[in-house]
Amino acid sequence: MNNNNFKNIILENIVTLFMKVMVIYSFYLLLRGHNNPGGGFIAGIIASTGFIFFAIIHGTKALQNIIKFQPQLFIASGLSLVFIAAFLPVIISKEILTGLWIQTKIPVWGEFHLGTPLIFDTGVFLVVIGVILTIVISIMEVLKWN
């Protein structure tokens, strides 16, 4: 759709902005996911929605430039993160996939927990983005979208 005869600057800018907002919002959802609605899966879909809209307007090439890496790399790094989170407890001889937590008190925040489930969730987040983007980009390339 994005050829030289047809160029809608307003639409393009809005979509870029939309994509950025979605990605930032997805990070927010990812981080708060353990206590409030959200989490890796939802955040992953939200971020991918932003990317999909961006790709529809700007084309897959532009999307590839924005995300810098192949979407398959997202899947790979996500899976590695998940496996790291799964096998970290094994090192200190606990059952596989046991949640490990660090608890500290931060002055303004209050009680603060950081643990392997967050790493796990981040992995899920990356895998979901990677999977959706792989599928969407493959489809768009077959359709010769740009």
Add this chain to the structure above:
Amino acid sequence: MSEYLPLLIGLLFLSGILVTVLYPIFKQRLGWVLSLIPLTIFVLLLISLGDIGTQTIKLLPSDFSLLPGIDFAFRMDGLSAIFGLLITGIGFLVVLYASWYMKKYNRQAHFFSYLMFFMAAMTGLVFSDNLMGLFIFWELTSVTSFLLIGFDHHLEKSRQAALQSLLITGFGGLCLLFAAILIGQIAGTYQISEIIASGIDFTAHPQYQLIFILILAAVLTKSAQFPFHFWLPGAMQAPTPVSAYLHSATMVNAGIYLLLRMHPVLSGTILWKYSLILAGVITMFLGAWFSMGQKDLKRILAFTTISALGTMVLLIGIGTPLSIEATLVFFIVHGLYKGGLFMVAGIIDKSTGTRDITVLSKIWKPLPATTIFGVLALISMAGLPPMLGFVGKELVYVAKIHLPGISWIILPLGVGANIMMVAISLTIFVEVFYTKSKKPAIPIHYTEKKLPWYFILGPGVLALAGLLLGLFPSGLNQVIANALFVTKNQVVDVHLLLWHGFNEILLLSIFAILLGVIVFVFRKPVTKFIRLTIKWFDIYHLPTIFMNVMNQYLKIAGKYTQRIQHGYHRYYLMTFFVATLAITAFQINWNFTELVPLGGFSTIRLNIVILLMVSSLAVLFAVFSMSRLSAILSMGVVGYGIGLLYLLYGAIDLAITQFLSETVIMVLFVMVIYYLPKFAKLSNKRSRIRDIIISLAVGAGVTIVVLHSRALNNYEPISNFFTENSLLKAHGRNIVNVILVDFRALDTLGEITVLTLAAIGVFSLFRFTIKKESK
């Protein structure tokens, strides 16, 4: 000292990974660096041999377990020490040898990586005290040997040989797994030491036959026994250092090790005795017989290995302390001379470019030192004094003579195999090293002076070790006694002697040597006759039969896959729905009074009624719509309706996920909709009626199941556990998320793996279309 053993085995594995990092640093010196690790283990084992003395079994329990009961506990005793010493000692020499042999090859780093993994797996195998650990290492040796045999993977032959060995030994590995599970079930533990100590009489157990046959299958395949022997000659497609290692101390000897390890538990039955003796005798004689008919030096050696393995299996089958002693000595003998001979064959191959004994001649001139080492190894193989081979062979004779009942058939065949060995050794000596006849001289690429010393070190060390141990065999007494204690569970005094005095055994030896010389003198007609028999056997050419069976199997599998995986989405769905419905209908209790929940139905809320009505209307619209876009949009309405339903009942995370995935699906649909063919009604009336019936039945079925499950609240729902522990144990207030990433993280792990597979599938499918279009 032996406490460091698990660490060192870990280091071996690690070095296999680190090769990629080390190779750019050390380049051609990589072999030197890597050889230090097996050398360290070898020295450590030698030291701890003095430490542990006789009749001791040192257990090294492991802190790390994959699953409860399946860990990497190690044991250090006489038996594993003998195998470990040979594996690491010859491993050290092989790595040094390979560092020059593989010089011209590309992918050197790959080679050393595979070799180190192979060595690590083999070392782990003989020291493992856990049956499951042993199985894992066993399979690892199969996999790594597959990589090593198929190292020249640009050659069709190598690939085929590698695949053949993998399939055969892999089959044996599966049998071993079943046997291990059965033994573990009976004994209640997988620790070998505990199984032996438990005193359970496995031979009286009703499942003994099954266990034994499974173990037997593992051993016959791994140790290349008849009728599975054919993968071993094929495996000589591997680079020579690998062959030297594979034949002398590792891989094929794993089966021998397993038999010796399981001896205290499984031996003593008629089944054990006669099946091993039968397999061993056939293999022993056929191996020796076939080797005489070969021309390729490596092939000759491969068949003599088969013969030697047969001898060992036969001796274990006999099962007296004397025969086990003979097995152990013969294992050392065989490791020493076979490793040396293969390395010599490699040196000759490098310096002349051929291994054909009908072409080779006068090797002693360019390669004097190699000739000396090779001849020493040949003497050991023929079983002549003063090499250790003589000691071993005498012991084998003693064991066979003292076999009540069937020694009249075993002994002649054993002597026959030995006659062939003598003849082969003489033939190799005369044809390759020393030739008087008028064979044309062959071109020499490298004389010995141009070869680096560490290339000839291997055969040298092994030949000298064979000579020294032959002259002073009493040095082995303690080692053998300790291994015997482990295997036979009794203290046996071992006195190895080179010279037994003049007795019937010596007469047998002299007889075998004389006949061997006669066979050698008439080698031309004899080889002709043997080649003829090989031709007869080739009617049942086992590798070809094996490949045919495999191809047939693939064909049948392909045919059935095409029938099941027909590629029509609608029929997949139909199969899935009908099958699920049929199974539930069969299982469910058709008592409709139970369909009302215990507390009665909850009150009907107006907003939900409206929601359901809208959704149902959307479904009807989707079914009867004449345009694809409106059908898709109305399906979207249904999806959002379900999301709203989640929301109204308080499942916020589910609702969000439903909305989002619905949105993404809508976007994708709309994206491809322009490229789809025109909307048309292709199905006829009958199939549409059938579909309506199926969908109505599925809907009704699901409703009944849901109502039924509400009524059958026999167990306390697990949700209470989640609500109670979510914040306390998992520090999260969002229960859904806590379930996803903590309580049920394994499920999530599986799900994202499936997602990844789906993405890979879509990616490769579309890539394929793109490529096809661009062509």
